[in-house]
Every structure is written in structure tokens, then in C-alpha cells.
Amino acid sequence: MRIPPIGRWISPAPGVIKLNSVGAIDPITRTAAVGVIARDASGNVLGGLAIPTVGCFEASLVEFHGPAAAVNFSLKEGWQHVFFELDCSVVVTKFNRMEGDASMLGIHMQPIRDNCNAFNSCSVVYAPQDANRVAHNLAKYS
Template identity: 30%
Template structure:
């Protein structure tokens, strides 16, 4: 009986240790990664508010140290489909950044369809070809503009910004600071 209890306690400790390790590995895998020192990273996301007939856009521009240079939320008029919202997020994010004189920018979105379409280049025949064309046109104003798909967990800060857009009149921007509702999510991005 004593050996069975000791063995059960040992198995439980092993299980808890493995679970803790697994959680840390998952967190490390899905964690926001800073860009190279000479690159700025723009994370964007969109959210649909069906009950309002509107959509929210969130964008955050960060330095390789993780320091926030700009955070933006925008409430958009009616949109037809979720992919359109994600494309608008990419477009608005670039629009907010284009006048800043950024040489190298890495743009991340958790919408694989939008990122794949931008990489494939056959965007002019799609339903939202006009938006794709505007995104590509804006991207050409940067010395180097890279588009990258990331998992939702890696894009949480932009996601929270987009969701919060339902609380604004049109556009809210923060320069070199962040809104209070975002501080915990940003902290998790940087330190966990």
C-alpha cells in the first residue's frame, strides 16, 4: 500500500512537471517575437461587430525592444465579410505608418488568406482586388515591407485593440504610449 501511494505521488509530480513544461513551450512558440533592430513591426487585426453593422481595426507599431511607437483603433462602416475586415486592417495599418518615414517594416496579421494573397500576387482578379491593390501600392512606399502570417495568440495586442474599437467614435491613436486596457496584454507579450 505504501509503495502504491509513493508511486502515485511520483506519477502526479511527473505529470505536473510535464504539463508545466508543455505550457511554457506552447507559450514560447506562440509568443510575439520582436523584429530585427533595424525593422519596425506592425501587428494588425480586425473584428466584426454584427449587432452594430460595423467593424473594428486594431494596429500597433513596435520597435525591436518591444517599445510601442503607435497604437491605433478605428471603427469602420459596414463590411461584407470577415476577410474584408482583415484586409482593411492591413490597409489602415499601412496608411497610419506610411507618413512616418519608416524604411523597413514587417506587417503581421493572423489572417492567412490575406497574407497568402499578398504573397501570391494574383490579387487583381479577386473580389477585394481594389483593397489588395491599395495595400500593395502603400507597401511600395517603404524601403522594405514584409507581410507575415502569425497565429492569433501571437497577435493578441492587435486583437484587443480591434475588439475595443466598438467603444470609440471613429479613430483613437496613441503615440509612444498605450491605452490602459492594453497594458496587461502587452506585458504578457513582452515578459511571459
């Protein structure tokens, strides 16, 4: 697993779209949100999402919504070579598990994993929150 230095975004290989996604919770307002930012190898922003939701949330489920939104966004845009960077190591581990996962998060992750079969190449890795600042700010903005 490749971990970028703290606070530094690392570009993907040429021809690959890199998507950083995060889920964030504000316990005071009882809101949760997802932020996604997509960039190419030159660092050009190709698009982004800021998706708010309202209610009381379990943290790992909110984090799960980040890759779900990023995968769906990538499919909608027609990108074929994608690289997803998430700041939740639990979600990355569950996403990359090859065998069945009967946990609640594992069950929710399976359809997203299945959707990744539509890509020619797809990688999911962990990156610290500092390397996902733009996506995190989008989540806070929403």
C-alpha cells in the same frame, strides 16, 4: 512563412518596425473595427490605431482593412523598414501574390501592395490571433 509560437510576440530585427494588425467583427452590434500596434526591436510601442466602422461586413474585407491601415500608418510615420504580421492567412496569401488577382479582395489589395513600394523593406507574414492580442484588443476597444 515564419509562424510565432501561440501567444508570444517575437521582436523584429533591429531597425525594423513590426506592425500587428487585425480586423474584427461583432455580429450582434453589426460593427467592425481594425486594430494596429507598432513596436520596435526592443518591444517599445511606437503607436497604435483603433478604427471603428459601422455596417454589415464580409469577414475577409474587414481583415483587409487591417493591413491597409497599417501600411498607411507606416507611411505617415515615415518608417522605411517594416514587418507586418496579420492573423488572416487568406489576406497574407493574397498580399504576397506576385501575379494579378482579379478577385474582389485582390483588386482591393493592389493599391496597398503598390504603397509598399515606398518602403526600403517590407514583409507580410501570418501570425495566429494569440500573437496579435494587443492589436485584437485595440480593435475590440474601438
